[in-house]
Amino acid sequence: MFLLEDGNLNKEQICSILNEDSILLIACPGSGKTRTLSYKIAYELSRLNTNKEFIIAITYTNIAADEIKERVELLGVNTTQLWIGTIHSFCMEWILKPYHLYSERLKNGFKVCNSYDSEEILKTLCKNYTNPKVTIYDFQYYATVNGTFEFTSKNNNQNNHIQSILEEYFLILEQNDLLDFEQILFYSYEIIRSKPIVCNILSKLFPYILIDEYQDTKEVQYRIIASILKENNGNSKTLIVGDPNQSIYQSLGGHPKSKKELEGLLGFRLTQLSLEKNYRSSKAIINYFQYFRTFDSEIIAKGENKDYESDITFNNSVHLDDLISEIAKLILYNVHEVGIDPKEICIAAPQWIHIASITRRLMVELPDFSFNGPGMAPFSRDIDNIWFKVARIVLTEPSPKMYIRRLRWSSEVLSEFEAAGIDISEISNKTLLRICNSIDIDETDGISYLQIFFDTICQKINIDIKNFPLLKEHHDSFFESSEKRIKRLIDEGNPYIGDIDNFKKVFRQKDGITVSTIHGVKGEEYDTVIGFALLDDYVPHFNDDKGHENSKKLLYVLASRARKNLHIISEKFRGVHKYYAPEGKQPTPLLLEYEYNYIDII
């Protein structure tokens, strides 16, 4: 049994853990939300008195699920009756796998279409449409609660094309018994609507459902979870936790519901609690980002950095051509003048396109530093690809520190194998790990290395990949996408990116300066945060009718990542237009409105 009063938790946190009601918990940035969640899960697990029930925790990403699970395990609680994962995994595990037989479309079996493959299909379809042209970056679609799909577009005149593209796309998926991520939600919701009894059964298995990051939850996701919770006459409890100020996935349909709306869906009362103590940032940082809040909440600085004398700067005069050297200067200042560890520095921008090439250029500018840019991985981190999961094991070294994690990866691979129709009754997760550890390949090219490695594994567990369509498809898709990436990266001037060492680097613990989109750093924290490309049309997005509010949220997330220092850059001469924008795009209006007393450090 773990101890709640071991000094790791504050009073608010303990209150929300011990509270017997269903709770809506508003957690400000840096308030120890993950810790509270982990203890709450451990507490609820220890309260179970039958082995027929499960505690469910829905996280926003697989990484978050892994982290929380590890933390609960460290608390010494048996996690056999904990199920934790994303809403998509939840739907797969608890609705689609056991109940797909009740859907006409799914009863003959289905495979999950990984994001690379679905992008490829959409790209091919887009090519057939001109006047106006449509690319996959122009639209996003999502499942609605009415049993339909809806989409957002950049320009309304594309809508007819997008409509037809999606229709063709769904047809292709159906013909190949494939499901993409939105369809996982779509068909799960369809099943529980047509067979309400499913919710009744599930509700009796789940005495407690925890939902993390509720502010990014979509309508259909709310409905799926609420339909289950509602069925058990209030006997299934819930903890809904998140921060409405950080709701940055509005374009995908994510939104925080109010207590009243949630109660309406759930059919029972919620107790609203909040975590208002920020253990992360200095008073100055908190004071700075509180300006951007859209949801009224108190934040009290409580951490060891609370009295840190933060550098908060805003540069709206630097020329795009000098951006790299400006960022480099900031890095050097933080490392050399202030003594910040490089791995505690993060560089973030609103869109993928802004950070795509910056990593490489920074590497040239600052050859003594290492950088972790997402664009630098030689293969796509497609977590739902079976072979990506195998690669995780293959590309990490056996070590006591990694053992538990690699063992879990090994179990995940085995359950994927089983789903693909392979008889795994003779193979345990340890056997698979032992097989992987025993293979030694002398090959420096990453792609060849992995190909040989995968072949050897198949040989050792006696399977012929050709006879298992799902394995084959994932295999093709993994190598096809990797080859494309490597080609692009080499073209961009990274001749050694295909080396096995670069492959292995992907899974190493972060050891350099992080480069990411603002969405990508959600939930993380750094001593120093450098944000750039904070320009009108990006923040807010030009086609966003709630632009003002959403740019607040994005800046709130960006600024609240920082423990100590924050550097905001709105560079000039980006997106120059001869008539409309001779000096490029203007800084984000919100930043201009904000009369903050920035300091000048350089």
Added chain:
Amino acid sequence: MYISKVSLVNYRNFSSAKFYFNKGINTIIGENGSGKTNVFRAIRLLLEDSSYQYSYKLTENDFNRVLDENKWKGHWIIISIEFDELSNEEAIQSLFIHGIGILEEEYVKKATYNLFFRPKADIRQRLSELKKGDKAGLKNILDDITIEENYETVFTGKSTADFTSPDVYSELVGDFENVVFPEKIDASKYGSKIPHQLSVSKEVSFTFIKALRDVVSDFHSNRTNPLLKLLKNRSGDIKEEDYLPISELVEELNESIENLPDVQNIKNDIKSTIQDTVGQTYSPSSLSITSSVPGEAERLLQSLKLFIGEPGEKYEGGVHELSLGGANLIFLTLKLLEFKYRKSKDTFANFLIIEEPEAHIHNHIQKSLFDKLDYGDTQIIYSTHSTQISEVSNVQNINILTKKSNYAEVYQPSYGLNADNVNQIQRYLDAVRTNLLFAKGIILVEGDAEEILIPIITKQVLGLSLDELGISLINIRSTGFKNIAQLFHDNRIKRKCAILTDLDDAICDTTIEERDSERVKRYKRKVENSMNSGLARKVDLETFQKDNKWIKSFYANYTFEIDFIQEGNEAEVISTIKDIYSEKTTREKAQSELESDDVAIYGKRILTMAQNVGKGWFAILLGKYITYETCIPEYIIDAIVFAKDNFSNHIISDIIEYRIVKYLEDDDTLDFTECNSNLSKYRHGEILLEDLVFGLESTMEDDIAITIIEKLS
């Protein structure tokens, strides 16, 4: 919740079989070797925690023998269990329902749980890619298949298909004849995989009690001793501290034993003897005698023994001293207690499977045992070949197993009958204690005369008893045949049932004349009424048996006695006269009447004689005079041929051989040399039946054996 159905496909001696069960006590009746143990083995593979591992170790020997010599390759073994009366309102059932429940709109009532032993996905993929009719391609794939490399065991739930249907099998597994194999499996019919959170065998309490054959040795083995199991079950793990004081006592005891003067003396004597014989150098450096009464809790428990006194005796002895029946009773009791303990744990359904409880337990005890075996929410399924026990079980809760050449068939005797009909059968079965349900063929008769005489005639004339022919003769004691005969049907018991009844045709002219006395008039009216009801009965029976190949009626023109005499057996009947009449004149009158050619005369006489002493007694008297030469009335031969269904070479040869022996006893000048040699050839299948008959006809013209053979062909 209870098991409502078990379906077996290609498993052991079942090619395709369905068992139906109800709540409460169920019976599986079957002769030895009909597969009772295999049904239980199948159920255990799915529901018994300790057998679960064996479901992953099936071999080619587990395939039905219809698929021997590599014909199993590519085929599936399917074991499917259906449960009924689930409740989605009970939280304790939720995981079970989540995994295998069949969902209706608003509720869940049934669940299915299936084991598939099948080729792995790669083989199935290759089969599905074959072109229709590509037999060479099919052979190519199948030839290389081995169990070890290419077969897997998977469990599914929520299926709705009837796996025993040939159409279902070919849709799910494939059509080997035309080479068509499915690419996809429709989960709405065949179920989805069991989620890994669910272990069905852990959700239910399941106890299997094997046939009680060697109980005493079970008591002696620490592994199988039910007493030890009970103690462990009852108290969970043994608590060391509870046993500490005892262990200390044992230590003290050991010490006292070691210190007994006699023990010390012997020790010293051994020591000195060794030294005297081999000398100091080679003697052991130390030597002691230790008392080793066990002190550890586990071993202390093992030393516990049950001592029991037989009823009515004062002496209490060990299990090995008990009579076999007594030991079995104790074993069964302890197992039932084990079941009771298990039942109280965290499970919501209780199953008790008992194999042949009659093995060594006396009938009377069995009956009261099962009358009292009522644990409320517990379903009991037991197998038996004892008629006594089967009477305890309701006819609706019975499955009958029948052995066929390479497989077994299962019948449910009351399937599809309405409640009234079932009640009639139940009452009848309760009353007559018959082995009706065990027989391979049935002849139903209406009275004592047939019940007594037909077995005697068969034995005397054919040399084989009805038992040896596998025919049960059942006396309905009325003409209400239909109550029992309805058991025999394509949907129920698929065995032949012959009905023997009298047409009661008039033996005299029934036209009433002016001059007839009142007595004659009454007689004539009675005869006429019998005739009419006989005709009506025939019409009724013919309608009843229409389209049912398992039932057929055979009619005596008049009544059994009259038809018997008419067949040419007046000598036998005349022999009984002296037993019936004492007056000389009456005896002579009776004889002359019996010798008459007019049925009105001999018919009336034989009926009078029978009435005189009672039909049953008359039949017993007549039975004394039946010889091999007695002629069996043709309608009875027909009934026997129908009910027997299948005459093997050996049965026919046995009959002929018997007849030859009888002929030779009467007249040893007859020459049967050629017959005998033909017979031996026929017995070994070297010549056909027609060839045999051809040879026989010259020596045994018109013999009953030839009549039967002719009827067979």
